[in-house]
Amino acid sequence: IKPLIILPDPILRQVSTPVETIDADIRRLADDMLETMYDAPGIGLAAIQIGVPRRLLVLDVSKEGEEKTPLVFINPKIVKSSEERSVYEEGCLSIPDYYAEVERPAAIAVEYLDRDGKQQSVEADGLLATCLQHEIDHLNGVLFIDYISKLKRDMVIRKFTKAAKTRGAKAI
Numbered sequence: 001i002k003p004l005i006i007l008p009d010p011i012l013r014q015v016s017t018p019v020e021t022i023d024a025d026i027r028r029l030a031d032d033m034l035e036t037m038y039d040a041p042g043i044g045l046a047a048i049q050i051g052v053p054r055r056l057l058v059l060d061v062s063k064e065g066e067e068k069t070p071l072v073f074i075n076p077k078i079v080k081s082s083e084e085r086s087v088y089e090e091g092c093l094s095i096p097d098y099y100a101e102v103e104r105p106a107a108i109a110v111e112y113l114d115r116d117g118k119q120q121s122v123e124a125d126g127l128l129a130t131c132l133q134h135e136i137d138h139l140n141g142v143l144f145i146d147y148i149s150k151l152k153r154d155m156v157i158r159k160f161t162k163a164a165k166t167r168g169a170k171a172i
């Protein structure tokens, strides 16, 4: 289980670089990310959220009590987005306990490499489409609070900046 990077850490704003070779190290990183995600608990996690600026994300949108379906997306690319849009109340493991409604394309097509380095493509809608777009945003240094009003975003950043100071103080 790896420590999560929390707002306002500037690492979250980095653009992650493509994965060159899919080897045992990348597969171990993906497994570490899945373990960290399940522990949070969350339904998605991008490598940057544990401080690794690589274009790799994991997700599992299976429901409670259902068979787990962990998915690994390497160098994902959105190749199609529907005109139709949907709204979800989103959260983020890097912005704990803050939720806001975000509107995104309702359906997308994504091309990516799987954990064996095999080229894959998937058509997604519903929560999978929302989660995939949320995670791919992370790979580009974009956070879901970038879709809310500037007023609200500045309030959230101010709140987390203050908390970071007190957290730092406590550490001392």
Ligand SMILES: O=C(O)C[C@@H](Cc1ccccc1)[C@H](O)SCc1ccccc1
Pocket: 041, 042, 043, 044, 045, 046, 088, 089, 090, 091, 092, 093, 094, 130, 131, 134, 135, 138
């Ligand atoms: O990337 C993350 O921080 C994990 C996100 C993924 C996510 C955000 C919004 C909508 C869907 C997925 C979540 O914090 S995981 C926690 C969670 C679980 C169910 C629904 C919403 C958020």
Ligand SMILES: [Zn+2]
Pocket: 091, 092, 093, 094, 134, 138
């Ligand atoms: Zn997030």
